Amino acid sequence: MNASTMIGTHVDVRDLVVEFGKRTALDGVDLQLDTGVHGLLGPNGAGKTTLMRVLATVARSTSGSVSLLDHDLSKQRDLRMVRRRLGYLPQQFGYYPRFTVREFVEYFAWLKEMTPSAVPLAVDHAIERVGLADRADDRLKKLSGGMLRRAGIAQAIVNDPDVLLLDEPTAGLDPEQRVEFRELLRTIGVDSCVLVATHLVEDVAVACTHVTVVSDGRAVFRGTPDDLVAAGEDTSDGDSPIERGYTAAIRAARKR
Amino acid sequence: MIPQSRPSTEWRGNHARRTGRRRRFLWLHVRARGVVLAAAGVAAVALVAWWAAGWLVNLEWTGGADARVPVVVGAPLLGSVLVSAGLEGKDEEFERSLAVRWPVFRSIHVAGAALAIGAPLAVTGLWEPRVYGAFELVRNTLGFLGLVTLAAVVVGARLAWFLPFGFAGVIYIATPQPLTEATAWWTWPVQQWSSGVAAWTAAALFVVGTLAYVVLGSRRAHSR
Amino acid sequence: MSRLVARVLKMELWRGTAPVAALSIAVAGIATLFNMSEYWAGRWAPLAENLRMILIVLVPLAAAAGAWQGGRERRRRIGELLGSTARSPWQPLLVSWTSVVLGTFVGLAVTWTAGAALVAPVATYEGRHWWWSVVVAFAGLAAASAVGLAVGRLIPNRLVAPILGIVFYVVGGVATYQSGGTQWLMPTVSNSRDGASYLEPQFQLIQITWLLALAAAALVVVGARRRWLSTVPLAVAVVAAIPIATGPGDGRWQPDPQARELVCADGEPQVCLARVNAFVLDDVAPKVREMLERWEGVSGGFERAIDRTSLSRDERRRAMPGNGPQGDEMPDGEQDHASVTEPGVDLERTVVLDLDNLISWNATLARRSEHGKTLELVVAEAAREAYGCEVGAGVPEAAWTAMSVARLWAAGMSDEQPGDGTWVSQEETQAFEHLRSLPEAEQKAWMGDYLAAARDCDHAALTELAGELR
Numbered sequence: 001m002n003a004s005t006m007i008g009t010h011v012d013v014r015d016l017v018v019e020f021g022k023r024t025a026l027d028g029v030d031l032q033l034d035t036g037v038h039g040l041l042g043p044n045g046a047g048k049t050t051l052m053r054v055l056a057t058v059a060r061s062t063s064g065s066v067s068l069l070d071h072d073l074s075k076q077r078d079l080r081m082v083r084r085r086l087g088y089l090p091q092q093f094g095y096y097p098r099f100t101v102r103e104f105v106e107y108f109a110w111l112k113e114m115t116p117s118a119v120p121l122a123v124d125h126a127i128e129r130v131g132l133a134d135r136a137d138d139r140l141k142k143l144s145g146g147m148l149r150r151a152g153i154a155q156a157i158v159n160d161p162d163v164l165l166l167d168e169p170t171a172g173l174d175p176e177q178r179v180e181f182r183e184l185l186r187t188i189g190v191d192s193c194v195l196v197a198t199h200l201v202e203d204v205a206v207a208c209t210h211v212t213v214v215s216d217g218r219a220v221f222r223g224t225p226d227d228l229v230a231a232g233e234d235t236s237d238g239d240s241p242i243e244r245g246y247t248a249a250i251r252a253a254r255k256r
Numbered sequence: 257m258i259p260q261s262r263p264s265t266e267w268r269g270n271h272a273r274r275t276g277r278r279r280r281f282l283w284l285h286v287r288a289r290g291v292v293l294a295a296a297g298v299a300a301v302a303l304v305a306w307w308a309a310g311w312l313v314n315l316e317w318t319g320g321a322d323a324r325v326p327v328v329v330g331a332p333l334l335g336s337v338l339v340s341a342g343l344e345g346k347d348e349e350f351e352r353s354l355a356v357r358w359p360v361f362r363s364i365h366v367a368g369a370a371l372a373i374g375a376p377l378a379v380t381g382l383w384e385p386r387v388y389g390a391f392e393l394v395r396n397t398l399g400f401l402g403l404v405t406l407a408a409v410v411v412g413a414r415l416a417w418f419l420p421f422g423f424a425g426v427i428y429i430a431t432p433q434p435l436t437e438a439t440a441w442w443t444w445p446v447q448q449w450s451s452g453v454a455a456w457t458a459a460a461l462f463v464v465g466t467l468a469y470v471v472l473g474s475r476r477a478h479s480r
Numbered sequence: 481m482s483r484l485v486a487r488v489l490k491m492e493l494w495r496g497t498a499p500v501a502a503l504s505i506a507v508a509g510i511a512t513l514f515n516m517s518e519y520w521a522g523r524w525a526p527l528a529e530n531l532r533m534i535l536i537v538l539v540p541l542a543a544a545a546g547a548w549q550g551g552r553e554r555r556r557r558i559g560e561l562l563g564s565t566a567r568s569p570w571q572p573l574l575v576s577w578t579s580v581v582l583g584t585f586v587g588l589a590v591t592w593t594a595g596a597a598l599v600a601p602v603a604t605y606e607g608r609h610w611w612w613s614v615v616v617a618f619a620g621l622a623a624a625s626a627v628g629l630a631v632g633r634l635i636p637n638r639l640v641a642p643i644l645g646i647v648f649y650v651v652g653g654v655a656t657y658q659s660g661g662t663q664w665l666m667p668t669v670s671n672s673r674d675g676a677s678y679l680e681p682q683f684q685l686i687q688i689t690w691l692l693a694l695a696a697a698a699l700v701v702v703g704a705r706r707r708w709l710s711t712v713p714l715a716v717a718v719v720a721a722i723p724i725a726t727g728p729g730d731g732r733w734q735p736d737p738q739a740r741e742l743v744c745a746d747g748e749p750q751v752c753l754a755r756v757n758a759f760v761l762d763d764v765a766p767k768v769r770e771m772l773e774r775w776e777g778v779s780g781g782f783e784r785a786i787d788r789t790s791l792s793r794d795e796r797r798r799a800m801p802g803n804g805p806q807g808d809e810m811p812d813g814e815q816d817h818a819s820v821t822e823p824g825v826d827l828e829r830t831v832v833l834d835l836d837n838l839i840s841w842n843a844t845l846a847r848r849s850e851h852g853k854t855l856e857l858v859v860a861e862a863a864r865e866a867y868g869c870e871v872g873a874g875v876p877e878a879a880w881t882a883m884s885v886a887r888l889w890a891a892g893m894s895d896e897q898p899g900d901g902t903w904v905s906q907e908e909t910q911a912f913e914h915l916r917s918l919p920e921a922e923q924k925a926w927m928g929d930y931l932a933a934a935r936d937c938d939h940a941a942l943t944e945l946a947g948e949l950r
Binding site: 053056057058080081083084086088090092093094095096097098099103106107108109110111112113116119155 | 482483484485487488491495496552553556557558559560561562563564565566567572
């Protein structure tokens with residue numbers, strides 16, 4: 001954790017372009033993130049998930065530079081250093097149904113090349129933080145959708161990541177669980193960079209210190225949740241101030 | 257110069273439009289269930305079976321028709337394993353919510369599979385149909401399909417291959433030699449056509465499996 | 481191996497395909513092995529040979545288990561998550577493969593142990609180099625599961641596992657039908673040698689090298705970031721495969737003189753079995769002696785019985801009716817071995833005991849084999865085998881009758897059919913009844929005349945002898 005204080009910029013994306021064949025998913029994104037909880041908002045198909053996948057080192061950029069924790073992702077050796085310090089919960093969360101929660105989290109602790117001696121404690125801690133301590137020895141196939149998400153979050157945070165990427169983490173969580181989850185995000189965000197992709201605008205309003213809005217493959221808004229609220233003062237589309245800000249940001253981008 | 261005619265649905269009657277839509281749904285259904293790939297697989301199996309049957313019988317030291325037993329068991333087994341995946345949709349839960357008469361579709365599906373495997377295999381076994389030839393190939397096709405459909409009802413189509421696969425594996429070796437009619441009720445895949453018990457068992461399996469599948473459908477995968 | 485890796489392996493062992501693989505291989509293995517227990521009961525080397533034979537079923541199971549495990553990441557849609565982790569992909573792959581291999585190994589070990597429990601208490605010969613055969617069987621499962629794992633990774637379809645299993649079964653079947661060296665590329669052995677022959681350890685080491693190199697190549701192809709690295713194990717595999725494929729087929733079997741050494745029961749007349757079969761000697765000897773007594777007073781009658789396993793190929797051929805080669809089970813190419821019978825022993829007056837199928841699962845003499853063979857019929861066969869000419873269309877009907885009657889007499893049959901698949905005609909039964917109704921001395925005289933005529937191929941005399949009984 002001390003390592004995080006040494007890091008200049010946690011996430012540094014410059015002019016990122018990702019193309020799948022003829023389709024352009026990301027079209028020149030710039031993004032610099034430090035510690036704190038960052039919200040990534042945007043309509044479906046805007047490129048949120050693609051951006052998350054690039055940052056999670058599972059998708060490759062067509063052009064532009066991406067560096068995480070001061071390591072350039074285009075270098076194979078650096079990639080391994082970054083991945084050790086990374087936590088990722090994909091939108092389509094796959095799992096082995098016959099593993100227990102504890103086994104699943106431990107398996108990922110191993111995959112993240114954690115120090116073996118630190119693993120048992122870290123696993124217990126991660127499971128406790130997501131509130132699954134009483135279900136730790138249940139098979140994953142016996143868990144409900146919300147519990148599965150939490151098991152997914154547990155594997156993401158087991159290595160105390162410096163960069164934590166969560167793609168739609170609140171899907172399937174009930175209101176109470178979401179409150180607890182936001183609390184968890186705030187604690188992790190103290191000394192890590194947490195990036196949460198979601199289209200639940202309220203989550204962002206409450207839990208995030210920074211917001212980025214993505215539309216049509218570009219970052220069209222960057223600022224604090226308050227900035228986003230301010231941006232929406234002129235419109236009436238949306239049920240909450242932040243929803244109005246979000247709608248306004250998207251519309252402004254489309255007009256351009 | 258005659259202008260190139262463009263296909264248009266405008267002039268068609270209401271009835272024609274409905275059949276067109278139905279045909280389109282059928283085609284989508286066929287594609288969604290991977291029927292094309294399975295059909296290609298079955299064709300390949302039939303060709304290999306045809307070649308293997310000839311090769312085995314003509315080896316210098318094999319004892320005639322008995323040499324075809326592996327083909328008579330293996331080809332229908334492979335065929336029914338290939339079609340097993342098509343017994344359920346990618347999202348069975350969702351498909352069932354559609355206003356489609358699934359029992360009708362399921363019956364067509366099983367009958368089509370039986371025909372698609374049985375017919376080409378029967379053609380490959382015509383030269384000596386009653387001694388490990390066409391008759392046994394058809395019987396085993398029906399029997400294995402019965403096992404596949406039964407397994408699909410119990411464990412779901414995705415794992416349905418396990419039942420005929422395991423069963424064939426066990427009998428193929430554990431069958432007491434020489435073959436007797438007394439064991440025909442469970443060694444039906446390796447019996448000759450002359451064994452009535454074997455034929456009836458296979459037929460009964462097919463009927464029971466098909467009925468269960470038509471009524472109940474494939475077991476839905478546990479929700480996730 | 482760190483404790484963490486051990487725990488991860490344990491997870492894979494319990495949560496992966498390993499338990500299913502272990503169970504199905506143990507069940508299929510025991511079912512098939514014990515279905516042919518008469519070929520190995522009481523004998524170490526035949527147990528190993530039969531373990532290799534049943535691989536024709538077990539190898540496909542191992543391949544299917546590997547393919548199922550290999551397809552898991554795709555079935556569970558977890559590739560995305562795995563791709564973001566630091567550890568090189570070959571490590572989880574290796575752990576995953578190790579778990580499947582251990583599962584298949586447990587299944588095979590259980591199978592072998594079940595067989596060994598029946599062999600150990602009674603075996604009379606420790607066998608030669610058979611444990612190498614067992615090691616090859618294990619290597620075969622390892623290779624099959626590795627290839628399966630690779631194919632399961634590469635081909636995105638749930639049905640890969642069963643289809644690969646069936647393909648492996650077909651390939652294995654075709655391999656055992658080969659007479660050349662290519663049959664040894666599969667770990668499967670096409671037929672048992674009754675423990676009278678063995679395979680050279682050097683040769684089996686080459687087989688192990690070939691199988692393990694193949695496994696390594698398959699794993700590197702799917703596990704390593706630099707796929708070209710797989711050319712290294714692939715090259716090793718090819719180098720090992722060349723001497724196997726171009727070498728002899730059945731000729732790889734070396735005769736084991738120790739296994740064929742005759743062990744004789746105390747007392748007279750002489751009854752001897754090969755050392756490898758000697759555990760049934762106490763069951764066999766009294767019965768055979770009882771039957772040899774019948775020949776006392778028959779001129780040229782049989783006065784000793786020895787195990788067919790001990791005979792050289794030439795001797796086996798001479799023991800055949802019409803002096804073979806038809807019906808000779810010894811495939812061409814197998815190395816012959818020197819005669820073990822004492823010089824000067826008269827093979828003509830020796831009953832050749834063929835105990836095939838006559839040993840029951842608990843390593844005692846079976847009363848009647850699956851095919852209806854009994855020890856009595858085996859011993860009586862000598863009467864028919866005395867016929868020294870080519871068996872075929874030229875043999876007159878009456879000669880057949882005489883041979884059949886002689887056999888029935890030697891077996892001490894009464895009215896019933898032999899029950900071993902041979903059929904005694906009405907005419908033969910009547911002739912036999914006629915012979916039995918004669919006084920004993922006349923019976924023996926007839927038999928003596930028969931033996932003399934049969935050994936000389938004197939068709940006229942045989943016809944006359946048959947005529948006497950009409």
